[in-house]
Amino acid sequence: MMVAVLTKDATATLAGAQHLRDYYAKRGEQASAEHWQSCYLDHVNRLRVRQRDSNRLLLSDTFVSHGLDPEDLEKFVAQLRTVKKLRGAYLARKLIPDCPDERLYVLGIKSAGFLRLHSRDRAGEVVSFVREQVTFPGAALIIDVEGTNYKFGRKLRRVTGSKII
Numbered sequence: 001m002m003v004a005v006l007t008k009d010a011t012a013t014l015a016g017a018q019h020l021r022d023y024y025a026k027r028g029e030q031a032s033a034e035h036w037q038s039c040y041l042d043h044v045n046r047l048r049v050r051q052r053d054s055n056r057l058l059l060s061d062t063f064v065s066h067g068l069d070p071e072d073l074e075k076f077v078a079q080l081r082t083v084k085k086l087r088g089a090y091l092a093r094k095l096i097p098d099c100p101d102e103r104l105y106v107l108g109i110k111s112a113g114f115l116r117l118h119s120r121d122r123a124g125e126v127v128s129f130v131r132e133q134v135t136f137p138g139a140a141l142i143i144d145v146e147g148t149n150y151k152f153g154r155k156l157r158r159v160t161g162s163k164i165i
Contacts, residue, residue: 013039013043014040014043014044014047017036017037017039017040017043018036018040020032020036021033021036021037021040024036046098049098050096050098050099050102053094053096053097053098054096054102054104054139055141057094057106057141057143057152059151059152059155061094061095062094062095063092063093063094063095063106063155063156063159063162064092064093064095064159065092065093065159065160065161065162066091066092066093066105066161066162067093067103068091068137072137073091073164076091076134076135076136076137076164077089077164077165079133079134079135080130080134080164081165082133083126083129083130083133083134084129085111085122085125085126086109086110086111086126086130086165087110087111087112087113087165088109088110088163088165089107089108089109089163089164089165090107090108090109090145090153090156090157090159090162090163090164091105091106091107091108091162091164092105092106092108092156092159092162093105093106094106094141102139103137103138103139104138104139104140104141105137105138105139105140105141106140106143106156107130107136107140107141107142107143108143108144108145108152108153108156108162109123109126109127109130109142109143109144109145110144110145110146110153111123111125111126111144111146112146118146118147120147123144123146123147124144126144127142127143127144130142
């Protein structure tokens, strides 16, 4: 029965594998204890990879449409429109290979208007304000898509429906 719970509920996997490992070790069933130790370590490694992928952005990452329904998108865009110095925004979702169902949004922002030079300070202010004041529909990474990050902007622009401002 506990095995069925572990396969259905990913949050219970770590604790459950530990308990089963300890249970079988106390009973002297070394093979079963080693099996659950292996399951525990596999899950820990998958979590590390997922966290690493969720905390960094690479040009080799795959981006897809954000998939927000129109109401949620409108609320989000309304919040972004209150940010001073924000001149453009792109919203997409990063695909995490091990967790295709996980929604990790990527918000690319532009702070330089037409014929204005990029300012790292201005971009930093905008990113900080967005991070503190805007409520995201899920986990998100925010990146300035100008200056040295212009290639991320190019990649985000290619995603259908990504330009939201």
